[in-house]
Amino acid sequence: MSRRVDGVSVCIVRLMRVDGREIPVTGSLLQPLTRRTSDIIRVVLAAIGVGVVVAGSLITRPEWLALERSVSKIVDFLSQDQSTMVYLVYGMLILALPFAILIELVVRRQWKLLAGYAAAGLLAALALSITGAGISTPKWHLPVPDRFDTFLAQFLDDPRWIAMLAAMLTVSSPWLPVRPRRWMWFLLLMFAPIHLLVSSVVPARAMLGLVVGWLVGAVIVWLVGTPALEVPLEAAVRVLARRGYTVRAFRVDRPAGRGPLLLATEVDGPESELVVEMYGKNQRSFGAVKQLWRWITFRSSETAPLHGSMHRAVEHRALLGIAIGDLGMADCRQVAVAGLDRGWMLYAHTVPHGTPIQKLSAQVLPGVWRSLLRLHENQISLGDLQPGNVRVHQGDTLFGGFAAAEFGASESQRQTDIAQLLVTTTSLYGKHEAVSAAIEVLGESTVVTAARRLTKSAMPTGIRKSVPDWTKVMATAREEIREQTGHDRIQSAQLTRFTRNQIIQLVLLFALVYVAYPFFSQVPTFFSQLRTLNWWWALLGLVITALTYLAAAVALGACADWVVKMRYLFLEQLANTFVATTTPAGVGGLALSVRFLQQAGMTTMRATAAVALQQSVQVITHVVLLIVFSVVAGTSTNLAHIVPDATVLYLAAGVGVGLIGAFMFVPKLRRWVNQSVRPQLTEVLGELADLARDPIRFSLIVGGCGAITLGKAFALWVSVEAFGGGTDFVAVTIVTMIGGTLASAAPTPGGVGAVEAALIGGLAAFGVPAEIAVPAVLLYRVLTCWIPVALGWPIMRWMGEKEMI
Template sequence: MRVDGREIPVTGKLLQPLIRRTSDIVRVVLAILGVAVVIAGSLITRPEWLALESSVAKIIDFLSPDQQTLVYVIYGMLILALPFAIFIELVLRRQWKLLFGYAAAGMLAVLALSITGTGISAPKWHMPVPDRFDTFLSQFLDDPRWIAMLAAMLTVSSPWLPVRPRRWMWFLLLMFAPIHLVVSSVVPARAMLGLSVGWLVGAVIVWLVGTPALEVPLDAAVRVLAGRGYTVRSFRVDRPAGRGPLLLGTEVDGPEHEIVVELYGKNQRSFGAIRQLWRWITFRSSETAPLHGSMHRAVEHRALLGIAIGEQGMADSRQVVVAGLNRGWVLYAHTVPRGTSISSLSAQVLPGVWRSLVTLHHNQISLGDMQSDYVRVANGDTLFGGFAAAEFGAAQAQRQTDIAQLLVTTTSLYGKHEAVSAAIEALGKDEVVYAARRLTKSAMSIGIRKSVPQWSKVISTAREEIRRQTGHDRIGSEQITRFSRNQIIQLVLLVALVYVAYPFFSQVPTFFSQLRHLNWWWALAGLVVSGLTYVGAAAALGACADGLVRVRDLLLEQLANTFVATTTPAGVGGLALSVRFLQKAGMSTLRATAAVAMQQSMQVLTHLVLLVIFSVIAGTSTNLAHIVPDSTVLYLVAGIGVGLIGLFMFVPKLRHWVKHSVRPQVKEVLGELVDLAKNPKRFAIIVAGCGAITLGQALALWTSVEAFGGGTDFVAVTIVTMIGGTLASAAPTPGGVGAVEAALIGGLAAFGVPAEVAVPAVLLYRVLTCWIPVAVGWPVMRWLSKKDMI
């Protein structure tokens, strides 16, 4: 490279890799919206736009017909020459590879607008000159394929074109709409469609291919450094620009023999801004720094923090210069970092490292990124580097994050005992325990998660060692983000509840119209019976857990279980909540899973036994064919079951999962069943609790039917509840909403209950057994979560 008459060698790969900028993605989204707006405008508001354009054309109609023709001819010739001008510009700049993208964009844009219902329609551009030259030019000026081709070619070529020619070309292309108004004509809707489609095609190509390297202004960097007294002798590319800056080792004549030059390109600006915005949205205000308005401001902030830390004698480098260069680049130069990284030193440096961090915090400076490469030791002094996430006037939360990050880094390097002991000696037990609440993923910077092997395991190890050395039974995690994981889960469940409850809301008017015939005493009895089912479920789960959990807590868990089970398909959320509840109560994961599985197994067995008993009681006069599916459906279900068994037998991964994950749990459940058979009292409690659930639901439905005038006996209602509810439980809808109502109404109709009684009775039954418990279960679940019981 030759600058001001001097030859400066550059070694290494200077070319930037292909990257997909945020602006490329935004361009694609805007192009899609543009196509949608043009199509919607053509279909919906096109008559209004035609009238508006005609009015505007009359207002600005100040040219004579000959002048209008002249303007049209001149503009048409420019539009006709525009693609050739772009081609010549690319050839002169020797962008040979770009010519393929240039040609592909044009052909795809023309092809996209040539597809019709009968096939591909070729463009009808007639080269022979007709009687009027403006008629010949209108072939291209008004043809959407020509406009689309120009827009696509210009979009693909724009990143490589000089700024001023690029702006003039876009101005010329977009002028076709005002030109039509000047010559007193209406802008063709198909031309606007061509413009939007061409822009979309070009935007997609740029997004898929990526933005290639742009010219790096090394000559400007040489002149800026010379103005600061550093004459550049050579550049060495240590890291090409990509997600991070272009890193150059630079030999200079000046106060130092070598400095580090970092160049930030404009392609990185949008990514940094989006990341800042994302942190501002997802993290609490006390956890985030003020947003930087530009890349220059972000680099300037880093340099200023380096100066502030350097005044304390703890910076590993000295800032040389920060300057904005041409083409959107920003220069940041500093001396080569001094000292040795703590990753290459023994644990004897830990006390000095912690004392230096305390000094920085005393001066209200936080570092924000405590990875090992940014912590160095030189002549017994601890030095810090990086400074990209550092803050002056840092809040207490940011200082505590520094402590948590340094605990993770030192635990990974020196082991848990040495790292935690050094921290406690320098800070005290209370301060370390307080900072340990930030041993979470959210508090760890991206650099630490990349530099620390198995960082999540290291976090758990450090937390456990702090708990052991300080004597604390439990160290909770502090909420750093605006929304915790539990809050997000609860929000999702609430949205799912609204979704699954919508079909019920549509039937509310009919239900309320029937309330004038309701016997409220029967409804109250149904509510009491519904409540007793939760007592039975709690007793059964408590017996399966071998009495390790209080019945009161189990009853609250069953209420919360109803809310979760109603908002998740097939009630899987309820099972997971029960397992989580038992884990929090002190049971192991395997033991808790086995207890829940045993309760579900006993529930199924009890349900089937009661179904057989009530079917026998009902006698042969009961017509069950109205509820049971026909043989075709049963054969289909059996075939699917056999196929799944074969799939799990012959697929190695599935077979391995069954052997190592499912089999131990099944073995545990079978062992619990064997032990249960040896304990009659416990067995009786489980059976009674499971039976109370099934019979209680049947009794609640029967009281609901009686509340609207009756029409059948308890045995028939029980069979309807067990068969219809079982079939509907296989429905994929959360809580079986829709399927349960349909199955129960059909079952009651099969036993002769009229529709004017069956429909409101089933809706009342669902209110008593589902929606009221769901309304109660939501605050109960939040209370259990607050008490850390789930």
């Protein structure tokens, strides 16, 4: 059906009859298929339930059995005949439950649901029928045996039947009336108390069937979507009628989804048109989760009090609209707030009047800032100053939205308002006009303080969506404020409870505890050997270790053309050890070095090339030294114990060839190599060529890299000598280079565990006794790894505070 409105043909979805009147509804009321918050929470809870039941069955099932037997004896007040009758009645109800659900759906004409209903039951039963030998079919004996309760027990205790019921009830619950749905769930969940009542143990497999069925149904509802619940427009019409507005027609401007259902409403009354916003159950759950997330992640001064329900949230918005309207700065008038059927909420207001500021010139900016200042003087913050929420009518600035507005706003919330309006006005009128108007009205100190909140955390979703390239606009506004006020630097304010750096450091600290655990388990053995330790050798090893970090700092400084002072390079190498030890393959250390050089003023490309150059020279130097010392060792040295078997080498070579082929023939990988790897490789090769023509720089880099390798070998040799010795320096050097290289491929952060095993095995291959090799390697790791790690943690925090990384 269609009709003409202002010369345009529009589609009318249906005619709604309310109190004898027909009201046309234009547009679709169907809610779009979204991953609703309540559906996601249901899946998560169901998955947790499966984990709890499985863990309980494997770990604490004996204790649960004893507890159930004790409880069954306590509640054992029924005779044998009474227990049989209770079991018989409940079994019949359980047997009839799926048919009751089916009849309820047919009566309510939910034909489309029947496929999902059947699929849920079949999938749940199939999930519990899969065994190691294939699919086990249910063995339900339909002929009635001598005892009818024994026949019903086949269904009552069969996990597949319980899973089918739970899955079908979960899928059909959104379509069922509240009272029948609650009774059906009560009946299904009663199987556990019934078992205790008749003095029997609750079968673990039945509990597993319950949670698996719930999970299967929850996943189906999540994938397919909850029903497009019928919008209670009739109730909305009656609410507006009581407010003196007779509804003539509805037009859907925006379907319900993440936001409310937005209806343009033609009415007879003081206004000719109203805006009706209707919030469904999804908005309730999504809003609650969003509030909770902000409360957890943001500081208490940055968050508003939590709303206990959707009704309170909508009511709060309307009340703030009334308060701002009393100041003459609201772009609309609140008409009605009401709770409707099926959990819906109605919020009606007049059509916003005034011209959006994006359609006006920069001359309105001083008035906009004065209006915001007046709101702040009345302790009101808006919290969402996107362009569509700021209008001008007859020279007066009007505000809309009010969803994030607060009465009795804190100073931090008022500063956030200023930061948001700076972003909005900068995107519309340019940085100079926006910042100049703000400084003229608010003053330099206020604007500079608010500029600290030009961060992602302070920008709500509305501004991020409505302001093109909002991150660049924020940076532009901050830079303009710095130039106009003469401030050298504007430090970003911390709105969240934890900064990104603090989170990274916390993760690294947990990783350090994890990777250090194997070392802690060997500490008692290590301490028992300390009575034979020569402390002068240990002190020499510590000095040698410090010199390796000095050599690494020299090598990195020469690669980076000395853009950083030597003492800071040395400290960065200590912090680098902490990060490299807590990340697999030491990638965190490389990233930290690149970040350190970036903060020192180098470009990303140049900093990456400098680190890559150091690593390249390090690898080349390492290989050359390995060849030299292997030749020096002579043929008498048996390296077979620390060199992998030929099969392993062939396998590694095959994997390498396969990777090369993949990068050659897979288009995406080939493009990545050409666009990302090739420029870096060209840069490194160019640096190597320049390095060959600069003997002083060449000597510093190669000498520093060689000193790192030889220093580590010397530290291991000193550690062996500290416990009595047993081999020469050449052998220890080979062990350090070959064993360390093989262990560096281990996936454990810092090579913890792999390095120790490789070095102990290598020393044993050269004839070092285990009672010397084991404590020597542990001392070596203490000197070269754990002491630098302990120093690196506070150094990294200090460098973070100084914004050096």
